[in-house]
Amino acid sequence: MSLPHPTTDQISLPIVLAVLGDPTRLAIVRYLASKEGVPLNCSKFLDLASKTNLSYHLAKLREAGVTRSEAAGTSRLITLRRDDLDKRFPGLLDSVIAAAGEDKALPMVGTAETEIDA
Amino acid sequence: MSLPHPTTDQISLPIVLAVLGDPTRLAIVRYLASKEGVPLNCSKFLDLASKTNLSYHLAKLREAGVTRSEAAGTSRLITLRRDDLDKRFPGLLDSVIAAAGEDKALPMVGTAETEIDA
DNA sequence: CCAATTGTTCAATAACTCTTGAACTAAGGA
DNA sequence: TCCTTAGTTCAAGAGTTATTGAACAATTGG
Secondary structure, eight states, X not given: OOOOOOOGGGOOHHHHHHHHTXXXXXXXXXXXXXXXXXXXXXXXXXXXXXXXXXXXXXXXXXHHTSXXXXXXXXXXXXXXXXXXXXXXXXXXXXXXXXXXXXXTTOOOSSOGGGGGGO | OOOOOOOGGGOOHHHHHHHHTSHHHHHHHHHHHHTTTOOEEGGGGTTTSOHHHHHHHHHHHHHHTSEEEEEETTEEXXXXXXXXXXXXXXXXXXXXXXXXXXXXXXXXXXXXXXXXXX
C-alpha cells in the first residue's frame, strides 16, 4: 500500500491536462475545489461512478499530482494539491475550475436528488 | 471537403483539455501561440509528426474548437481560435500556454538542428 | 496537359482508457 | 472474534487513440 505521489516538479502538463480531460475526474476536482481545505473521502463521489471505477479515477488524479490521498483508518482522505499545482503551473487550476463553471453539460457531485443530505 | 468547426458555445471543456493533453498537439498550439496572428500551414509542424499523423492531430484540434483551418490553394492555413477560446473559457488558453513554458520535456517545433531554416 | 506540391482519406494495427464484477485487504466496532 | 465499512486489486471486455503506409484529391506552375 504505497500510494505514490509525484513531487511538485515531476508534475507534467500533458498528463495533468489529459487527466482533467475526463468528465468524471473534472467533476471530482471541481467538487474538491468547492470544499477547499476539507479532506473528503471517496464515498463523497459515489454518485459519479462505481466504487471500483472511482478508485481508478482517484488513482489517476493522484498519479498525475492533482490530488493527494492519505490513509486515515479505513478511509482515504482526498485533497487538492492546490499549492503544488499553483507553484508549478500558476493560474492553470483556477482557470480550469472557472471554465468548468462555464461548461453546462458537466456531471456534478451533489446535484438534484442527492443534494439534500450534503 | 467540409472542414467543420464547432461554434464557440459548442466548445467543450473536457474535450479541449483532452485534446491539449497530447504532447504533439500541445506543441502545435504553443507554436501557433508564439506566432499569433500569422496563419501557418501544416508543413511548419512536420518535425513533430508525419504528414498523415499531423493531419490527424490538426483535425482533432479543429474539431475541438482550438484551431481554425481554412483552405488556401493547395495549402491549409491554421490559426488559433484565441478570441473564441477566451470568450468561452477566459484565461484558460493563456495559463496553458504559460504552463507549457514551465514544462521542460515538451516537444518543440523549431528546436536545435531544424531551427536554422526557421 | 503534365508534374510537383499539399494535404486528406482509408485500412490496419498496437497501445491505451474506461468500465465492470468478483475477490481481496485492512481497520473499527459490537 | 466476527461482522461491517472503506477501499484496492485483478482479469476481462468494449471502446478509443495514436501511428503508419498506400492511395487519393486538388491546386499550382512549367
